[in-house]
Amino acid sequence: MCIPSFILRLIEYAEEHGIDYRNSSIKRIIGIGEGLRDQNFELNSLGKKIKEKWDVDLFATYSSTEMSATFSECEYGCGGHHHPELLIVEIIGEDDLPVPEGEVGEVVITTLGVEGMPLLRFRTGDMACIHPEPCQCGRQTFRISPIVGRKNHMIKYKGTTLYPPAMIEVLTNANYVENYYITISTNETTETDDVTITVGLRQEPDFDVIKDLKDRFRAKIRVAPQIVIAPVDDIRKVNFPAMSRKPVTFIDNRKH
Numbered sequence: 001m002c003i004p005s006f007i008l009r010l011i012e013y014a015e016e017h018g019i020d021y022r023n024s025s026i027k028r029i030i031g032i033g034e035g036l037r038d039q040n041f042e043l044n045s046l047g048k049k050i051k052e053k054w055d056v057d058l059f060a061t062y063s064s065t066e067m068s069a070t071f072s073e074c075e076y077g078c079g080g081h082h083h084p085e086l087l088i089v090e091i092i093g094e095d096d097l098p099v100p101e102g103e104v105g106e107v108v109i110t111t112l113g114v115e116g117m118p119l120l121r122f123r124t125g126d127m128a129c130i131h132p133e134p135c136q137c138g139r140q141t142f143r144i145s146p147i148v149g150r151k152n153h154m155i156k157y158k159g160t161t162l163y164p165p166a167m168i169e170v171l172t173n174a175n176y177v178e179n180y181y182i183t184i185s186t187n188e189t190t191e192t193d194d195v196t197i198t199v200g201l202r203q204e205p206d207f208d209v210i211k212d213l214k215d216r217f218r219a220k221i222r223v224a225p226q227i228v229i230a231p232v233d234d235i236r237k238v239n240f241p242a243m244s245r246k247p248v249t250f251i252d253n254r255k256h
């Protein structure tokens, strides 16, 4: 079991030290803490990068300490299977009521297998949808989609609803992008959100980077945020502030 981005670090280390990881005894890896697939169940850019280097079987999961259970995908890789003996799952909308089946909403769980600190209708803050149709593996339980994003990171932008993971996916796919951070602020005039992405470049390409990135955003998420190019070192300072365990790529300056 491994955090997927750490698999890439392992591969890098193995290549630097001449370790033949492809012929190791590792045949399958269960990814935890990070997604490996997009909403169409295709491998996301992280999953693809791992697979290009290392032909292991990758399994995506979704879990949290609070729920003391895991939604794990089967060999068909089309969402994490629900364990009805461990959890009651509801997907709720802005009005706190269940959304129609297949629509994205907040995952709410009630634990059935936890004795010490059971939870009743616990709001996870994670946004996902349910895939109820039977799975090819023969299991009858529904499957939960890859996590679309965190509820409090939801962005209202130019008439659409966005979440950072979809934007990060676009940035990860552009191989000339070295690093980046996303800033969200409130537009005083329209009372909606403004999105600016600050990007550091691996090398200076001989084409219009801002135009290329905007095209990529429009193709993937239908809208293009504002893009600013900045020195890689400046962005690194934002990504890795002192005392932070996780890299910072999302800055929320909205008035809540």
Ligand SMILES: [Zn+2]
Pocket (backbone or CB within 6 Å): 073, 074, 075, 076, 081, 135, 136, 137, 138, 139
């Ligand atoms: Zn299945």
